[in-house]
Amino acid sequence: xxxxxxxxxxxxxxxxxxxxxxxxxxxxxxxxxxxxxxxxxxxxxxxxxxxxxxxxxxxxxxxxxxxxxxxxxxxxxxxxxxxxxxxxxxxxxxxxxxxxxxxxxxxxxxxxxxxxxxxxxxxxxxxxxxxxxxxxxxxxxxxxxxxxxxxxxxxxxxxxxxxxxxxxxxxxxxxxxxxxxxxxxxxxxxxxxxxxxxxxxxxxxxxxxxxxxxxxxxxxxxxxxxxxxxxxxxxxxxxxxxxxxxxxxxxxxxxxxxxxxxxxxxxxxxxxxxxxxxxxxxxxxxxxxxxxxxxxxxxxxxxxxxxxxxxxxxxxxxxxxxx
Amino acid sequence: xxxxxxxxxxxxxxxxxxxxxxxxxxxxxxxxxxxxxxxxxxxxxxxxxxxxxxxxxxxxxxxxxxxxxxxxxxxxxxxxxxxxxxxxxxxxxxxxxxxxxxxxxxxxxxxxxxxxxxxxxxxxxxxxxxxxxxxxxxxxxxxxxxxxxxxxxxxxxxxxxxxxxxxxxxxxxxxxxxxxxxxxxxxxxxxxxxxxxxxxxxxxxxxxxxxxxxx
Numbered sequence: 001x002x003x004x005x006x007x008x009x010x011x012x013x014x015x016x017x018x019x020x021x022x023x024x025x026x027x028x029x030x031x032x033x034x035x036x037x038x039x040x041x042x043x044x045x046x047x048x049x050x051x052x053x054x055x056x057x058x059x060x061x062x063x064x065x066x067x068x069x070x071x072x073x074x075x076x077x078x079x080x081x082x083x084x085x086x087x088x089x090x091x092x093x094x095x096x097x098x099x100x101x102x103x104x105x106x107x108x109x110x111x112x113x114x115x116x117x118x119x120x121x122x123x124x125x126x127x128x129x130x131x132x133x134x135x136x137x138x139x140x141x142x143x144x145x146x147x148x149x150x151x152x153x154x155x156x157x158x159x160x161x162x163x164x165x166x167x168x169x170x171x172x173x174x175x176x177x178x179x180x181x182x183x184x185x186x187x188x189x190x191x192x193x194x195x196x197x198x199x200x201x202x203x204x205x206x207x208x209x210x211x212x213x214x215x216x217x218x219x220x221x222x223x224x225x226x227x228x229x230x231x232x233x234x235x236x237x238x239x240x241x242x243x244x245x246x247x248x249x250x251x252x253x254x255x256x257x258x259x260x261x262x263x264x265x266x267x268x269x270x271x272x273x274x275x276x277x278x279x280x281x282x283x284x285x286x287x288x289x290x291x292x293x294x295x296x297x298x299x300x301x302x303x304x305x306x307x308x309x310x311x312x313x314x315x316x317x318x319x320x321x322x323x
Numbered sequence: 324x325x326x327x328x329x330x331x332x333x334x335x336x337x338x339x340x341x342x343x344x345x346x347x348x349x350x351x352x353x354x355x356x357x358x359x360x361x362x363x364x365x366x367x368x369x370x371x372x373x374x375x376x377x378x379x380x381x382x383x384x385x386x387x388x389x390x391x392x393x394x395x396x397x398x399x400x401x402x403x404x405x406x407x408x409x410x411x412x413x414x415x416x417x418x419x420x421x422x423x424x425x426x427x428x429x430x431x432x433x434x435x436x437x438x439x440x441x442x443x444x445x446x447x448x449x450x451x452x453x454x455x456x457x458x459x460x461x462x463x464x465x466x467x468x469x470x471x472x473x474x475x476x477x478x479x480x481x482x483x484x485x486x487x488x489x490x491x492x493x494x495x496x497x498x499x500x501x502x503x504x505x506x507x508x509x510x511x512x513x514x515x516x517x518x519x520x521x522x523x524x525x526x527x528x529x530x531x532x533x534x535x536x537x538x
Contacts, residue, residue, distance in 0.1 A: 112487075119515065125522035139529055141522060162524040166517050270496030277492070281515060282507065285487060287495040293387045294495065295486025303487065323482060 103201035110289035117283035120167035120174035127278030135233030179225035179260035180316030187217035
């Protein structure tokens with residue numbers, strides 16, 4: 001019985017050998033076929049010349065194996081932004097300048113919002129979208145403006161951020177929220193890959209190439225400051241802001257977290273953030289808390305200020321005041 | 324066995340209590356420690372080249388010097404003497420302003436309660452040049468309009484000098500540039516008017532073109 005069984009198997013094997021169809025050759029053929037199909041597909045998607053394609057592959061490989069920006073040396077940071085600039089030119093034919101400027105020493109950014117002056121105009125939201133290359137397809141907005149009735153609670157969930165009527169409405173007040181850049185940020189604590197951290201000048205940043213998109217930070221943030229890219233961001237070329245920072249407004253990919261960065265590409269050059277510049281009523285104040293002559297210090301020292309959810313001990317650097 | 328257990332417990336306690344003692348400096352401590360004004364190494368701000376900054380308001384309420392964007396110099400406006408010969412009929416207008424038909428009738432005054440402010444409150448009629456005046460002094464250039472506003476809105480001008488009120492242009496780093504009062508407020512109708520919100524609301528689904536329930 002067993003002998004017969006073995007004979008049958010040997011017969012089958014010999015037949016297969018004749019057909020030259022062993023397991024090894026079958027796998028080899030499948031692998032070759034897949035590779036050919038993949039090359040064909042990628043060539044169709046990316047019609048570059050051979051040299052450019054090789055260069056793009058080389059750059060993308062180097063970008064893939066680079067380390068976390070948080071631990072990079074100065075040279076590595078410069079190298080990675082150069083690679084990204086070159087990739088943008090090769091893949092999308094845009095000239096961008098990506099900065100890797102570090103924090104200015106002696107600077108700690110703070111922000112104040114005058115809820116008596118905000119009229120809910122939302123100039124800040126659109127200016128932020130333009131400045132930070134936010135996806136127009138998914139309409140990501142870092143800033144939310146809540147309209148609440150006067151006398152009701154300051155709790156954000158009682159406000160309406162989706163209003164679409166003429167503003168300001170009588171008897172209502174408007175309060176804007178964004179990432180508050182806490183000094184004790186819960187989002188940083190829960191990140192499993194340390195893709196987000198607090199820079200020495202107080203800005204909480206994200207390395208988009210290190211983020212795995214688990215959204216723990218979104219769960220950890222008590223102020224809903226974080227946004228997730230559910231889809232591939234879409235920015236028309238003419239709307240692209242080409243002055244970028246690695247930790248700021250360089251284009252993100254699908255599946256990474258992003259948030260307000262206090263316009264790091266602007267604030268590290270001494271400029272005000274886009275929302276502060278856009279506000280038509282001058283309700284937003286930005287500056288260096290460590291500078292005793294700054295506007296933000298004047299507000300903190302002379303106005304009645306409050307912060308949201310103080311009991312959570314997140315120590316946000318975003319104060320509200322009324323003058 | 325007991326000795327091993329004691330050593331292990333002691334080790335765990337030392338490790339775990341020592342674990343969370345990161346030397347975190349709060350930012351109030353950093354503020355107190357930062358005694359000097361930081362000096363910014365480069366000329367960080369480059370604001371609009373065509374802005375006419377005219378005034379270094381040094382010492383206004385003890386604030387730092389700042390620049391004010393010019394809202395239009397006298398030379399841009401017509402001189403009163405272009406139309407009016409000699410001095411204007413100021414006495415009549417001061418005493419019985421409602422009975423005198425005012426020139427520049429296209430200017431409607433909607434500033435504060437009706438009847439309180441007159442044209443003569445802010446505009447200096449005793450001059451042949453177009454100038455303003457405040458409660459304290461006459462002959463103020465239009466670029467010094469904040470002194471006129473200061474007559475009644477002293478607290479706002481103080482906030483403005485320190486940067487908590489008004490529109491800062493330029494940057495957070497020095498030099499500080501701010502708009503003049505009339506750069507944002509129409510002096511004859513200073514309150515801001517309503518408008519419609521600029522951004523597409525989040526619960527509007529762009530792909531589907533409908534309002535969803537998403538918050």
